[in-house]
Amino acid sequence: MLNMPSTVAEDAAKAVELKNEGNVQIKKLNYPKAIEFYTMAIELDGTQSIYFSNRALAHLKLDNFQSSLHDCETALKLNPKNIKAYHRRGLSYVGLLEFKKARNDLQVVLKGKPGDTTATRALEVCEKFIREERFRKAIGDDGESNKARFCETVRLDTFDSNADLLKYEGPKLTLFQLSDEKGDCAGAEISDMNPEFISKLVEMFTQGKNLPKKYAAAIVSHANRLFRKEPTVVELCNRETPDAKITVCGDTHGQLYDVLNLFRKFGKVGPKHTYLFNGDFVDRGSWSCEVALLFYCLKIVYPHNFYLNRGNHETNNMNKIYGFEDECNYKYSSRIFDMFAESFESLPLATIINDDYLVMHGGLPSDTSCSLEDFKKIDRFSQPPREGAFMELLWSDPQEADGFGPSQRGLGFAFGADITKQFLEKNKLKKIFRSHEVRMSGVQFEHDGKLATVFSAPNYCDTQGNLGGVIHVVPGEGKLLQNGNDDENLIVETFEAVPHPEIKPMAYSNGGLGF
Template sequence: MTVITEELKAKAEEIKNEANVCFKEKRFSAAIEKYTEAIEINSNVASYYTNRAFCHLKMESYGYAISDSNLALKIDPNFTKANYRRASANMALGNFKEALKDLKIVSKRAPNDKDAKSKYEECAKIVRRIDFEKAIENNEQKQSVASKLDVDAISVDPSYDGPRINDETKEVDLPFVKALVHHFKGQKKIHKKYAFMIVLAVYKFMTDAPSLIDVKIPADGKLTVCGDVHGQFYDFINIFETNGYPSEKHAYLFNGDFVDRGSFSVEVILTLFAYKCLYPGHLFLARGNHETDNMNKVYGFEGEVKAKFSDMMFNLFSETFNALPLAHVIENKIFVTHGGLFSRDNVTLDEIRKIDRIGQGQPGSDGLMCELLWSDPQPEHGRSASKRGVGIQFGPDVTKNFLETNDLEMVIRSHEVKEDGYVIEHDGKCVTVFSAPNYCDTVGNKGALINITPDLKKEYITFSAVVSISNV
């Protein structure tokens, strides 16, 4: 056992202070390295672990944050900050009951902490609502919103000056979609009747599709693959304005996480759904980990939909998200999914195609569906526990096995912020693409997209955030 001298303790404190400076400068990866260095010198200080946990929270590595909080509580079971950090991580993962246990402890120990009290009340409210909803489901057969919704019965006031879908054809056409985009640019709301019509049409289309979709690139055109856009409407529309709008010659594949975080998730998802109605064979949408109820409760989409429309509208979105496919294969060679690969080798495309995503609904905490939405690549061979606390981390050998098993050439996934918008890993066989520049208005990253031609040549394009009228 190493004796920790006063000199070593002082050295660890000096490094911790350097880490604190990195944290204040929002250099979270550098701060993590420094806190880790301090821990390696003196592993008996609980605050080193909670400081590192805070960095992991900022990096969305919730599994690591929980692990560090546990280590801090092992050193000092009464270290309240560790309970608070663990609660924050569990809330971020949608583990509300686990979070509530820690928040009760924090509230008792620090009754005058307004932030802790607010988070406790928020979490308790969510837990009560979840329990209430489960009780209702247990007492009566839950009826699908899609099955009982009668859009024809919804009237539109003559004073409504927004885009309209033709009452006779009920079809989403190009003039409507163009008018819709213009309407949203002006931060105006579409009438609920037309919003319901768009979402319902996509729901009906998606329920007939398998969990894995085969994609063909237009023979005389291209396919653009985009990653997370997270409700950043003006950055999202900037993709179309600079790279070309969807058409029969220019297909798009948006690889999940359309909503949450940003302030205009409703506008982003309705625009995507409208284009899906317009070009069903040329606009592809994959489910991300944020197209789930737990994430939507925490990160804003549920509240935004209910504020702009209603509970019923959110429930219809939830049903539609359950119907979104989990993966795509481009020209039989490029596998595209939001998160990543699996906790076992030799998973086949046919297995993925047959996942009962609609019957399962929410992805749960393990299994193929969960891993498709949550997993991340790692540079080391093999597999390890997820830094997020859900899914796994997979190495180059795992990618190689999956590609060889299914006669594929590469994996494209999203799910992670990258400084330059994209990163190529695993000997060029695994690409991450992220399309929300300056994520959360704070990170400063570029966004990226991938243009792919029929001969599978790839062009990586990066772009910066635009200045919208919402943040001038």
Template sequence: MFLAPMVLVWDSSPVWVTNGLEQVLTISLFFTAHKYSRAVDLYTQAISLNSNNVVYWANRAFAHTKLEEYGSAIADATKAIEIDQRYVKGYYRRGAAFLAMGKFKEALKDFKQVAKIVPKDPDAMKKLRECEKAVQKIRFEEAIASDKIIVAETVDYQTIQVEPSYDGARIEGDLVTLPFIKTMMEDFKQQKKVHKRYAFQILLQVRKSLMALPSLVDISVPDNGQFTVCGDVHGQYYDLLNIFELNGLPSDENPYLFNGDFVDRGSFSVEVIFTLFAFKCLYPQGIYLARGNHESKSMNKIYGFEGEVKAKFNERMVELFAEVFCCLPLAHVLNGKVFVVHGGLFSTDGVKLSDIRGIDRFVEPPDEGLMCELLWSDPFNGLGRSPSKRGVAVAFGSDVTKRFLEENNLELIVRSHEVKEEGYQIEHDGKLITVFSAPNYCDQMGNKGAFIKFKAPDFKPDIKAFDAVPHPNVKAMAYANNLLSLLG
């Protein structure tokens, strides 16, 4: 049956595609509804009909940016620039994508080009100045980095006085207790802060605990024992409380693994991280924590955690958090069967578990190599490998997953790192599961959250999905860097 074309309008340029059997909508409605994947599909169809229209490439770049597919956004914006070297939005979209990746110097080059093409545009000049300031700050930090002392070695929490007016949770003595954690969690629920004395105490104690762990942690669950794996929480404290309501608090009898990206984006990251760290202090074998790509300085500087810690505490605590994040393990193996990692697999075959154990993880994540790929890689529907849509690490196919499992005598990979509509997705012939535990991500995506329960000895995944719960009127990204306004 022949169907008339529909007009999709975005950025004042019409896009003609056939609508198939789908509802006729404008592309602006897909953006309004946060259906960015559908917008990418429609622009892809438009590009197939007219690949020389710069607007199509730039608008698809914008949609990729919204999907956090920054590598694809850079590629599309670059194509727009190749077609028209004076197309301002091409440079603007590419600069915004570089910025989202924390590549400030590359972003600055594109924003300079924007200002060169439209030198009298006040908005362009303002954004250029903001980017210049960010680059100058980074250069200054790099210059003094070699002279920095280890903050953890300079903090003595016992000398910090607790004011008589403080009426929140207290640690009596040197040990974190369950009553303290429960009181602190209730205080957080009421938007009260834990005193900085106890905050520093938790950070120093969890750092000591994490430093003693290997980069790859082996976990043994006894027969009939259970184990829960959660994905990204991203500062959504009230959804974390809901997980505990649904599944019980962490304990030696009810152990959890939180698989990275505890912070950033959500505006209750401080509350999330202190809750998880406090439980780690109390139950070293009752809760395990893996590093995600957002447990890093570059991401925290952009996506809100740095700003939140400064607002609720101080700069010194920002630096201490960065030191603690560098102590987080990179992956876990459950009962010799299930490999759990935040991102995914590698750009080369033959990587053994012993190679992961041998990684020196006590650094900021590099831009390439095994550590980078563990934190940043994604699976894709296909075979082999391809460049990552994120512009970092690699996308890997089902054959790569199969070989890694066979070579390391494993049965399943569990990873996180990507928002999924149902809170999870099973891929690669059932050998790989993505789990994401931040429902209605960033207060706008409408997705469910999920966690996975395993029971020994068979260790078959039992996936539990859940909806978002209400939270106080503090929107996601409330503490994000002002530069994020450049994304659009």
């Protein structure tokens, strides 16, 4: 249709229809489809600023910050007075963690639309980040040196007079204050965490109740110590015990009720069932504290059957933007958030299963000489840098084209099937499992079947309508052709979202933007 001869007027009229259909898809929350319609409109008439700024909104909703930025810049060239383009470019810069540039655009928005709620909140976030950065530079601190070790130095007795502890009627724990050879505090230990406590904890969470801060602090401190003892690349194996299943799960993003359903559907954690959650278990969803505490309790009870890889949302910048910090401050305290933030730095970056499957949250590094041995040498106990293998393991995505391309997110790179094949051959692996992106089918095999994206947050953010998925590693007991599987050692299963209380995503967020 687009190649048929037509007058400029006919093209322009058709472009308006396509733009309007894109707007309909935005209202339906079908952002990929909206991008398709806006793109067709632009192909017919590339002179309309609004087409680009509308497509920028759809890209924002998909966290494609770099693509959104490009569209906003084109929109502003066509119409320098397009206030929505300034607004969306400002939010794109926030997503790209370029807060000074974001501040400039948001100030323009607020001059034209004083009191705009979203722009005001976004500007407050930017000002906070800029102040923190200015303070670090003033004291000569790079943000990593001489950091307080909150989990290791926590004093449990400082929580004893808190009202939440005095009024607590839930399941009890026995907590111990650890100390070093000098008698200084060295973290907390829980002696009697067990499956019964976890069951009662889940019941309490589904009743909308919180743990006392003292319990939360002890749980995070104890779990952090376990994570720190693990290597940067964890190695799991069930080749000799095929009846012991290993289940790989993707993003869960604070969707507690779907996490609980996942365990009901696929089985509880135990000596015969190991779970690996592949990052992004906080942010977005409004039960991120509950999911994190549940996972940490499972780690304490089943240290050799429950594992967590770090995702790009287990980082300070993401937590400040996407809601976890605000939720943690609301339900617990800034001190508990600081402990969580430290524990996130302790999480492994990747896992190898049976010397066959590499599992990491994002994607492969842009340095093709980088190997598994190089991954193992990464000093992970920090916030990830803006470039390099550490960051790319958390941020990069696959693409259809070969080679490397720019990331639509603006962080990391897009990598092709040839890069995946080369890495697998070089490191003698069969497949890569990664997460980081919604897949409507829950699990999607890509790159000639050598890479699988697994996403375990069904109906993501209550809007996407996607299935959740998991991959079970069961040597010799796999189900071929099921959900695209071609491996006799794998079972690929999906699940639907379940009802939850009427609390919207990011419900506790003060500065979270939602995009």
